[in-house]
Amino acid sequence: MKESFWGIFVIGLGVLSIFFIVLFQNLTNTDEHNSQLLKEVTEAAMWDAFDYASYRTSGTIRIYREKFVENFIRRYAESVSTTREYTIKFYDINELPPKVSLSVTSGVVGVGGSTQMTFDLQNRIDAILEVPY
Secondary structure (H helix, E strand, O other): OOHHHHHHHHHHHHHHHHHHHHHHHHHHHHHHHHEEEEEEHHHHHEEEEEEEEHHOOOOOOOOHHHHHHHHHHHHHHOOOOOOOEEEEEEEEEEOOOEEEEEEEEEEEEEEOOOEEEEEEEEEEEEEEOOOOO
Protein backbone atom coordinates (compact mmCIF):
# COMPACT_ATOMS: atom_id res chain seq x y z
CA MET A 1 0.00 0.00 0.00
CA LYS A 2 2.86 2.34 0.82
CA GLU A 3 4.49 1.81 -2.60
CA SER A 4 1.25 2.60 -4.45
CA PHE A 5 0.97 5.98 -2.70
CA TRP A 6 4.52 6.77 -3.80
CA GLY A 7 3.56 5.85 -7.36
CA ILE A 8 0.53 8.15 -7.26
CA PHE A 9 2.70 10.93 -5.79
CA VAL A 10 5.31 10.59 -8.55
CA ILE A 11 2.64 10.59 -11.29
CA GLY A 12 0.91 13.64 -9.77
CA LEU A 13 4.22 15.47 -9.47
CA GLY A 14 4.98 14.64 -13.11
CA VAL A 15 1.63 16.01 -14.29
CA LEU A 16 2.09 19.17 -12.22
CA SER A 17 5.60 19.73 -13.57
CA ILE A 18 4.41 19.24 -17.17
CA PHE A 19 1.68 21.85 -16.53
CA PHE A 20 4.26 24.40 -15.35
CA ILE A 21 6.63 23.61 -18.23
CA VAL A 22 3.85 24.18 -20.79
CA LEU A 23 2.74 27.38 -19.03
CA PHE A 24 6.23 28.91 -18.95
CA GLN A 25 6.89 27.81 -22.52
CA ASN A 26 3.71 29.61 -23.59
CA LEU A 27 4.79 32.73 -21.69
CA THR A 28 8.27 32.67 -23.19
CA ASN A 29 7.09 32.09 -26.76
CA THR A 30 4.46 34.82 -26.49
CA ASP A 31 6.93 37.33 -25.08
CA GLU A 32 9.54 36.50 -27.73
CA HIS A 33 6.94 36.74 -30.51
CA ASN A 34 5.64 40.08 -29.24
CA SER A 35 9.08 41.63 -28.88
CA GLN A 36 10.24 40.58 -32.36
CA LEU A 37 6.95 41.65 -33.89
CA LEU A 38 7.11 44.99 -32.12
CA LYS A 39 10.62 45.65 -33.42
CA GLU A 40 9.83 44.66 -37.01
CA VAL A 41 6.49 46.46 -37.20
CA THR A 42 7.89 49.66 -35.69
CA GLU A 43 10.69 49.81 -38.23
CA ALA A 44 8.38 49.06 -41.16
CA ALA A 45 5.79 51.62 -40.02
CA MET A 46 8.49 54.27 -39.64
CA TRP A 47 9.67 53.64 -43.19
CA ASP A 48 6.07 53.78 -44.42
CA ALA A 49 5.60 57.14 -42.70
CA PHE A 50 8.88 58.57 -44.03
CA ASP A 51 8.52 61.97 -45.72
CA TYR A 52 10.39 61.50 -48.99
CA ALA A 53 9.42 64.94 -50.34
CA SER A 54 11.17 66.87 -47.56
CA TYR A 55 14.15 64.54 -47.78
CA ARG A 56 14.54 65.19 -51.52
CA THR A 57 14.10 68.95 -51.32
CA SER A 58 15.88 69.99 -48.12
CA GLY A 59 17.50 66.78 -46.83
CA THR A 60 15.55 66.75 -43.57
CA ILE A 61 14.62 63.37 -42.18
CA ARG A 62 11.10 63.28 -40.79
CA ILE A 63 8.03 61.06 -40.49
CA TYR A 64 4.30 61.76 -40.43
CA ARG A 65 2.82 61.06 -37.01
CA GLU A 66 -0.68 60.06 -38.16
CA LYS A 67 0.65 57.89 -40.94
CA PHE A 68 2.97 56.09 -38.51
CA VAL A 69 0.17 55.31 -36.05
CA GLU A 70 -2.12 54.12 -38.84
CA ASN A 71 0.52 51.85 -40.39
CA PHE A 72 1.69 50.50 -37.04
CA ILE A 73 -1.79 49.49 -35.91
CA ARG A 74 -2.62 47.96 -39.29
CA ARG A 75 0.61 45.95 -39.50
CA TYR A 76 0.46 44.84 -35.87
CA ALA A 77 -3.18 43.74 -36.17
CA GLU A 78 -2.37 41.65 -39.25
CA SER A 79 0.34 39.70 -37.42
CA VAL A 80 -0.98 39.01 -33.91
CA SER A 81 -3.11 36.22 -32.52
CA THR A 82 -6.82 36.93 -32.46
CA THR A 83 -7.33 35.01 -29.23
CA ARG A 84 -5.53 37.59 -27.06
CA GLU A 85 -6.23 41.18 -26.15
CA TYR A 86 -3.52 43.72 -26.91
CA THR A 87 -3.17 47.24 -25.55
CA ILE A 88 -1.00 49.61 -27.58
CA LYS A 89 0.17 52.82 -25.92
CA PHE A 90 2.05 55.51 -27.81
CA TYR A 91 4.11 57.57 -25.39
CA ASP A 92 6.09 59.84 -27.67
CA ILE A 93 6.16 60.34 -31.42
CA ASN A 94 8.57 62.97 -32.75
CA GLU A 95 8.34 63.86 -36.39
CA LEU A 96 11.68 65.65 -36.58
CA PRO A 97 13.99 63.85 -35.76
CA PRO A 98 12.00 60.63 -36.23
CA LYS A 99 11.68 58.94 -32.83
CA VAL A 100 8.89 56.83 -31.36
CA SER A 101 8.27 55.37 -27.91
CA LEU A 102 5.50 52.84 -27.45
CA SER A 103 4.50 49.76 -25.51
CA VAL A 104 2.33 46.75 -26.19
CA THR A 105 0.68 44.82 -23.36
CA SER A 106 -0.90 41.41 -23.87
CA GLY A 107 -2.40 38.90 -21.49
CA VAL A 108 -1.56 35.21 -21.37
CA VAL A 109 -3.98 32.88 -19.63
CA GLY A 110 -2.92 29.56 -18.15
CA VAL A 111 -5.59 27.07 -17.11
CA GLY A 112 -4.88 24.13 -14.84
CA GLY A 113 -7.97 22.23 -13.76
CA SER A 114 -10.24 24.81 -12.15
CA THR A 115 -7.43 27.33 -11.60
CA GLN A 116 -6.94 30.14 -14.08
CA MET A 117 -3.83 32.32 -14.00
CA THR A 118 -3.44 35.51 -16.04
CA PHE A 119 -0.07 37.06 -16.80
CA ASP A 120 0.35 40.48 -18.38
CA LEU A 121 3.34 40.74 -20.71
CA GLN A 122 4.52 44.24 -21.55
CA ASN A 123 7.02 45.02 -24.29
CA ARG A 124 8.33 48.54 -24.73
CA ILE A 125 10.41 50.02 -27.52
CA ASP A 126 12.12 53.35 -28.15
CA ALA A 127 13.11 53.60 -31.80
CA ILE A 128 15.02 56.16 -33.82
CA LEU A 129 14.94 56.04 -37.61
CA GLU A 130 18.42 55.99 -39.06
CA VAL A 131 18.86 56.83 -42.72
CA PRO A 132 22.14 55.88 -44.43
CA TYR A 133 23.88 58.69 -46.29
